[in-house]
Amino acid sequence: MAFDRSTRRLKIKQRVRKTVHGTAERPRLSVYRSNTGMYAQIIDDEAGRTLVSTSSLKDKKATGIPKIDQAKIVGAAIAEKAKAAGIDKVVFDRNGYLYHGRVKALAEAAREAGLNF
Secondary structure, three states: OOOOHHHHHHHHHHHHHOOOOOOOOOOEEEEEEOOOOEEEEEEEOOOOEEEEEEEOOOOHHHOOOOHHHHHHHHHHHHHHHHHHOOOOEOEEEOOOOOOOOHHHHHHHHHHHOOOEO
16 A cells, blocks of 8 residues: 655654653654754653753754755754753654655764764
């Protein structure tokens, strides 16, 4: 049976979320990609709380530039906020998206800014 793109992504997301789980020591870095922007948040799944979040819509530097550059800015910003909150190790949750393009750019920018995953 063939699935459309969003159904396929949700199935992958459910399969991955069975094993990817954020704790207080190593929270989960979740990425969401829309047509207009990139969103990233660091989540403690045990407490059910979002610790740090950012998006390309919140950051004024990310307006009016190509989407891949927006993703790099969001990756660097989430790493800075995580460091300020005392978080240096995370589990990466690509949220069912392929590790390619904007998702990869965000992850590499976060790594370069000092986040470990």
